[in-house]
Amino acid sequence: MSYNREDYVRIKAEFAQKSIAARRRADARQMELYGRIPEVIEIDRLLSKTGREIMAVIAKGGDVEKGIADIREKNEILQKERGELLRKNGYPENYSDVQYECKKCDDTGYVDTKMCDCMRRALVLAGYESSGIGGLIQCQSFDNFSLEYYQSDGGNYEGVRCAYQNLRAFAEGFNRDTYRNHLLIGGTGLGKTHLSTSVAKTVIDRGFDVMYVTATAMLADFETKRFGNGLSPKHNLDRYFDAELLIVDDLGTETVNQFTLSCVYEVINERINRRKSTIINTNLSKKDLEARYNERIASRLFGEYIPFQFLGRDIRQQKILKRM
Ligand SMILES: Nc1ncnc2c1ncn2[C@@H]1O[C@H](COP(=O)(O)OP(=O)(O)OP(=O)(O)O)[C@@H](O)[C@H]1O
Ligand SMILES: [Mg+2]
Ligand SMILES: [Zn+2]
Incomplete structure (x- = not known):
């Protein structure tokens, strides 16, 4: 494959923008939730600690599996609580999740190092245009x-x-x-x-x-x-x-x-x-x-x-x- 170079450069930049825009929209929805349902702020703060907590359990040693399982369980409870809060306030549970157009590549155009089908399609359409x-x-x-x-x-x-x-x-x-x-x-x-x-x-x-x-x-x-x-x-x-x-x-x-x-x-x-x-x-x-x-x-x-x-x-x- 050797797509038109200008199309490729432009579309790659468009994909990068698309991915960033999806995250920005999710951030904006999160801020909206914080304004409307302040309890969510504390839940998100606790959830955001998960990664660090897991690292700490691993660093400490001992029964790592049990430690991780406990964190997971706590996490699930928090997620559930968050979902219920949102629902009670008339929002879908996944309201502040990042909504990518393509779930395979999160709108980056690539899955690992391979070009995603969605980007290939965009290049083909651009190819029709620039032909x-x-x-x-x-x-x-x-x-x-x-x-x-x-x-x-x-x-x-x-x-x-x-x-x-x-x-x-x-x-x-x-x-x-x-x-x-x-x-x-x-x-x-x-x-x-x-x-x-x-x-x-x-x-x-x-x-x-x-x-x-x-x-x-x-x-x-x-x-x-x-x-x-x-x-x-x-x-x-x-x-x-x-x-x-x-x-x-x-x-x-x-x-x-x-x-x-x-x-x-x-x-x-x-x-x-x-x-x-x-x-x-x-x-x-x-x-x-x-x-x-x-x-x-x-x-x-x-x-x-x-x-x-x-x-x-x-x-x-x-x-x-x-x-x-
Ligand atoms: N074999 C074919 N089957 C179906 N449609 C055809 C076929 N050949 C030509 N056509 C249709 O006839 C029209 C004229 O064809 P085309 O434009 O390809 O002719 P051309 O040989 O390029 O003529 P020109 O020398 O005037 O440019 C177009 O609408 C085309 O889609
Ligand atoms: Mg002709
Ligand atoms: Zn994709």
């Missing part, structure tokens, strides 16, 4: 990706089935050492974005940092960094090179000039060198890609990426027709 996919992550998944749409005229059912199986296996087996690049080529509305966001969700669920971006947005970030006169890019540029999985959607819709070409080259080349997986989606054919991008980019796209061709009738339209 840049937004709402699509909730509605596009492998499970609602249907191959039936490619059975119509001109659809390449076999090719898309192969893409689906490959990408699903890639996502479900994603680990630290995974390195594979994919190029999804095809016309509009054929499921390239849907399939790649399904990969993103699965890889985020497995605890890895995923970044989804359109080519236009990616280049806007690089441009802001270079010409933005103090403005900062929307995304941290390091993530284009560090994210475990980068998805560049709609390659070919960005403007092409020397600067954008060098950025596209830098991202593609650097990620190959770092053995970081990338998925690129495009409406352009192999020929168009060759014509649009220079040889250095094209050679990497065709040499280092597994291509999958999407053919068929626009699924956005097929869905509308089905509803009519």
